[in-house]
Amino acid sequence: MNFENTLAFAQALDQADPLRELRQDFLFPQQNGKPFIYLCGNSLGLQPKAAREVLNEQLNNWQNYAVEGWFEGKTPWMFYHKELKKLMAPLVGASPAEVCPMNTLTVNLHLLLVSFYKPKPGKYKIIMEAGAFPSDQYAIESQVRFHGYDPKAAIIEVAPREGEYILRTEDIINAIAESGNEIALVLFGGVNYFTGQWFDMEAITKAGHAVDAIVGFDLAHAAGNVPVQLHAWNIDFACWCSYKYQNSGPGGISGIFVHEKHFSDSSLNRFAGWWGYQEQQRFKMEKGFVPEAGADGWQVSCTQVMPMALYYASLQSFEKAGFINPLREKSKTLTAYLFFIINEVNMVLEMEQYKIITPTNEADRGAQVSIIAKEKGKEVFEQLVANNVLGDWREPNVIRLSPVPLYNSFEDVFETGALLLEISKKILVK
The missing domain is CATH 3.90.1150.10 (Aspartate Aminotransferase, domain 1)
Structure with missing residues (x-):
């Protein structure tokens, strides 16, 4: 044009x-x-007009049903997250079973790393972008130390070439290949928060899998912004906040993705909580964690109804637009x-x-x-x-x-x- x-x-x-x-x-x-001419949706999206209405609906449910709101009303809280899953999935190229709204971004990153960062002698390193958002850097450093490794030895950062600002895909792939036998995890942002670069997620995933590494992404700046295809690209896991391009309000609820190929893997560690327990048996309060099928099995605490309501209000705008x-x-x-x-x-x-x-x-x-x-x-x-x-x-x-x-x-x-x-x-x- x-x-x-x-x-x-x-x-x-x-x-x-x-x-x-x-x-x-x-x-x-x-x-x-x-x-204002508002050009800061990369940091905090605008408030949807529907947010107040949807939030008031849930406040009314709390008023009218109190504890019975978990099972009564038009949107019982026990199953409210399922309404969001249907709208979240098209934004990230997944099935509803592969996504779940829960917690906040870095909390979810830690929970997913419990499952998907599985270091062992000789294969314990994590490769990531240099200049990743600080929260990701801190999370990775702490996970590495938790497993008894030195972050300086365990974390490989791929930086742009001298005089350049963006990463070349071939440099990322070469870095993965060069340290391949030592890499346990490849973890990148989908879109870099500083430069706005959208990484070639499919190519990075293929390179990671070629060296038998798990591949995950932080989609804080990608979900709701660019058309990612998490399932088709065979990405193992991802998480994102929803308050940037998805307009769910400050500190809004996060989302996770777990590829369905991992659903039946009983060897995966989890930091479990009762809301991840199988749904039909949850209120029997029995010992022995049995996860709910799909991404829902990574839940820990019960549904955060009010943050979910705000997220739901924004997701309706995406549905109205025809999604991504x-x-x-x-x-x-x-x-x-x-x-x-x-x-x-x-x-x-x-x-x-x-x-x-x-x-x-x-x-x-x-x-x-x-x-x-x-x-x-x-x-x-x-x-x-x-x-x-x-x-x-x-x-x-x-x-x-x-x-x-x-x-x-x-x-x-x-x-x-x-x-x-x-x-x-x-x-x-x-």
């Missing part, structure tokens, strides 16, 4: 957008009586337009003030665009926020902007570019 840096062009794209009405399903924060594929098509164009607009700003400024470090190939990125602001970046960012454009700032000099197809428009992107140029002209001449 030949883009144009005009308001009329952006509005024409919005008019032709079959998903444009979804924007009306969300609440935008305001400043000085004016809504229509959103992905819009996202590719929306993000490409942001690339174009940023480059237009640089052209007018006659310098590369804003260096894009997100992959240029649309197959290697999601909705996020990360830019290095070479001069006075923090000041530029603060002026964007002061003028109702809200992205986020990452030290030392990166601004992340994420046009989310559920609620962002092409006009949002155009207006952001116009403001960025205006601010830059003022700040950079000082």
